[in-house]
């Protein structure tokens with residue numbers, strides 16, 4: 001196959017590029033580096049089945065040659081990023097998804113949307129099955145991301161129904177691992193970087209809010225299987241094991257051997273109190289479930305940050 005991956009220089013996008021190349025496919029990677037980094041693709045310089053195009057998918061996009069798949073992963077995705085780039089976030093979810101769908105239709109390519117657990121907002125149903133419609137504040141600070149992704153899902157289903165485009169929608173839950181940026185702002189990378197520097201761990205609120213953290217290799221494996229063997233309905237891909245942020249802080253302190261203290265700070269507005277995927281659909285349809293537990297994944301992520309951080 002020859003596939004186009006938008007957001008190819010991002011954390012998840014670059015791991016997905018690696019997976020498609022490892023499976024023997026050709027990949028065209030596209031990114032405008034708003035939050036992605038060329039470093040994430042540096043190891044692919046000169047790779048004969050990989051080409052890179054620096055471009056903003058939210059503007060008119062043309063890619064020469066046949067395409068079998070388009071995987072739309074471009075978007076700021078960390079709360080600090082989409083707060084800094086609110087309009088670009090709305091545009092890439094709306095205009096970027098429209099452009100990518102139009103290209104998929106023109107090429108007869110399968111379209112794969114990277115959606116998010118944020119479509120469930122601050123959920124009133126726990127854990128979250130795909131049938132839950134969510135509890136989102138459209139005008140809050142997170143609304144730019146949540147509503148962009150909800151629009152992206154809606155237009156993906158519209159192209160599926162009106163134009164018979166073969167589509168997939170993955171709802172990605174908190175994912176972590178190597179290639180996260182040290183200043184990404186997400187809790188796993190923040191805590192590890194702070195612990196390695198001996199700085200206080202920034203705990204937003206009292207740390208009783210929960211998340212369910214998926215190691216990147218598991219996430220990419222679920223995405224790859226969904227691309228090949230899924231259907232058009234949205235599918236949760238994430239690790240169902242739920243931890244409080246406080247528990248995560250303890251695990252990071254233990255595994256880094258750090259004596260960092262905790263610095264309690266205000267909980268950001270509309271911060272979801274709980275989050276846990278119901279992955280029954282992925283397990284049944286794809287035979288997929290995560291295999292890397294949090295301690296093992298955090299260990300590997302600590303190793304990565306030890307390598308890239310100045311000592």
Ligand code: UDP
Pocket residue numbers: 078079174185186187188190191202203204205209211245267268271272
């Ligand atoms: N969080 C925290 N300290 C940090 C960063 C995040 O306590 O330095 C909390 C944040 O308030 C949220 C959870 O950790 O409750 C996960 O935040 P993250 O930004 O990783 O992702 P989210 O799931 O909120 O999109």
